[in-house]
Amino acid sequence: MRELAEAIGIEAPSLYNYIGSKSELLHSICFKVASTFIQHLDEVERKDDDNIKKIESIIRFHIRMILKNFDEVFVANHEWKHLQEPYLSEFLTLRRNYERRMIAIAEKGIKNGEIKSGQPKIIIFTLLSAVRGLELWQNNKKNISNSTLENNMVTLLTTGFKN
Amino acid sequence: MRELAEAIGIEAPSLYNYIGSKSELLHSICFKVASTFIQHLDEVERKDDDNIKKIESIIRFHIRMILKNFDEVFVANHEWKHLQEPYLSEFLTLRRNYERRMIAIAEKGIKNGEIKSGQPKIIIFTLLSAVRGLELWQNNKKNISNSTLENNMVTLLTTGFKN
DNA sequence: CCTACCGATCGGTAGG
DNA sequence: CCTACCGATCGGTAGG
Numbered sequence: 001m002r003e004l005a006e007a008i009g010i011e012a013p014s015l016y017n018y019i020g021s022k023s024e025l026l027h028s029i030c031f032k033v034a035s036t037f038i039q040h041l042d043e044v045e046r047k048d049d050d051n052i053k054k055i056e057s058i059i060r061f062h063i064r065m066i067l068k069n070f071d072e073v074f075v076a077n078h079e080w081k082h083l084q085e086p087y088l089s090e091f092l093t094l095r096r097n098y099e100r101r102m103i104a105i106a107e108k109g110i111k112n113g114e115i116k117s118g119q120p121k122i123i124i125f126t127l128l129s130a131v132r133g134l135e136l137w138q139n140n141k142k143n144i145s146n147s148t149l150e151n152n153m154v155t156l157l158t159t160g161f162k163n
Numbered sequence: 164m165r166e167l168a169e170a171i172g173i174e175a176p177s178l179y180n181y182i183g184s185k186s187e188l189l190h191s192i193c194f195k196v197a198s199t200f201i202q203h204l205d206e207v208e209r210k211d212d213d214n215i216k217k218i219e220s221i222i223r224f225h226i227r228m229i230l231k232n233f234d235e236v237f238v239a240n241h242e243w244k245h246l247q248e249p250y251l252s253e254f255l256t257l258r259r260n261y262e263r264r265m266i267a268i269a270e271k272g273i274k275n276g277e278i279k280s281g282q283p284k285i286i287i288f289t290l291l292s293a294v295r296g297l298e299l300w301q302n303n304k305k306n307i308s309n310s311t312l313e314n315n316m317v318t319l320l321t322t323g324f325k326n
Numbered sequence: 327c328c329t330a331c332c333g334a335t336c337g338g339t340a341g342g
Numbered sequence: 343c344c345t346a347c348c349g350a351t352c353g354g355t356a357g358g
Contacts, residue, residue: 122315129296152285160322
């Protein structure tokens with residue numbers, strides 16, 4: 001909180017005229033990010049694209065969110081653990097739900113033969129890991145534009161690195 | 164340190180009969196893990212497998228390390244930031260080197276036509292992100308054996324999820 | 327929005 | 343290996 005105050009140019013105790021507490025701040029960031037992702041998933045589910053397109057659209061959304069809202073996404077990805085109950089449980093429920101809905105898309109895609117057979121859970125968690133990890137190296141991709149980054153990642157994940 | 168002491172069943176100050184400091188402990192874990200990965204990369208480079216096989220072997224090693232040495236790998240992945248200088252810089256140099264060597268393998272593979280053309284940096288960082296993220300959900304894969312997990316992830320990353 | 331300050335926690339030392 | 347304790351840091355309050 002003292003760092004945050006200094007960044008704004010006020011003393012730490014003055015922060016408490018604007019926010020209720022540190023945990024309230026954490027709460028609002030985590031749930032704001034969560035609802036953005038959920039809203040996009042809602043839209044994807046409503047469309048009648050094929051399941052490959054749906055997953056691709058979700059992947060692209062994750063990549064864009066990390067590139068454009070880095071700080072908030074980072075906090076939501078790393079600091080949610082320090083959420084206080086009942087918010088911690090609530091957040092985890094939202095996340096589990098999100099994952100389940102993605103897994104359901106993968107399952108339909110496998111049934112249709114669009115997606116390779118295999119464990120849908122592994123597919124989805126691996127895809128989510130791959131895009132999430134971008135937050136760790138996004139500052140390291142000098143000379144590569146955001147759209148090249150996005151397209152290369154999507155190609156890699158949909159068709160692999162093998163030629 | 165107090166938690167650690169309790170887990171062992173002694174008082175916190177007694178820990179200091181066994182270790183020099185908290186940061187020394189962190190240092191030894193981070194560099195032990197780093198050297199294990201580097202040693203494996205050395206071996207991979209010495210073999211004359213094709214470049215696809217080399218990358219696959221590295222991916223498999225990462226997955227196995229996470230599954231079998233979870234705690235240490237987790238610390239090395241997350242707490243290295245708190246390493247004190249000059250160890251922080253040293254650690255980062257090791258990691259950058261490791262990444263560069265993997266990227267060099269990808270570059271050769273692209274030149275040979277084994278690997279899809281594209282930015283080798285993006286390929287490698289995405290692969291590393293994908294396997295690293297396993298640490299976040301490895302406790303979530305009930306009913307899936309380690310070898311199924313490993314094989315499914317490798318298939319996904321080498322050939323994509325699209326059928 | 328600030329000064330003054332509090333209680334809790336944390337890594338670690340002294341002395342045995 | 344323990345008791346007693348220290349200095350630094352942190353989220354936050356009182357009172358203006």
